[in-house]
Amino acid sequence: MSMTLIAVGASAEAAPSTKNTNVASAEATTSSLKRMINIRSTGTKCGKTVIAEASGRGRMTLRIDETRSTGSVLSKNIELSKGAISAGVGWDVTKSRSITVSGSKEVPPGKYGTLKAYVKYTGKKFDVEEFRHGIPDDWVTIRKNKTAYRPIGVCFKYSER
DSSP: OOOEEEEOSSOOOOOOOSSOSOEEEEEEOSSOEEEEEEEEEEEEEEEEEEEEEEEEESSEEEEEEEEEEEOOEEOSOOOSOHHHHHHHHTSOTTSOEEEEEEEEEEEOTTOEEEEEEEEEEEEEEEEEEEEOTTSTTSEEEEEEEEEEEEEEEEEEEEEEO
């Protein structure tokens, strides 16, 4: 097991965990010590916002060729710094990444086609615990199923009428 301890603010001491073995980062703030646990892959998913689009009446080829810069997407109310999240998920959640959007689709004669591009993401899901001395087990889960996604490419969706 590998554990990264990241301290920010007031000094605090990390307590050993007895119940969770997948602990990636801990952070001391002025009021408490927090850590990410149960870090697991979410697989891939397509974003919901169109980043490029081409449309037209066939017979023709729709083509999209451009480069976009896009950043990580984080859940709300995680209660950890971006540095601690970056250490836990394994990539810098503060940096944007350049992706190339390139694709084409043939529209049949007499049809109207639309080709849309979306950012493709891969991600990690995790829980956040807070250290509270004096209670059973000392670590209390304060946030469940939080997510961090990073861009890895492009998804295309084609429709015609």
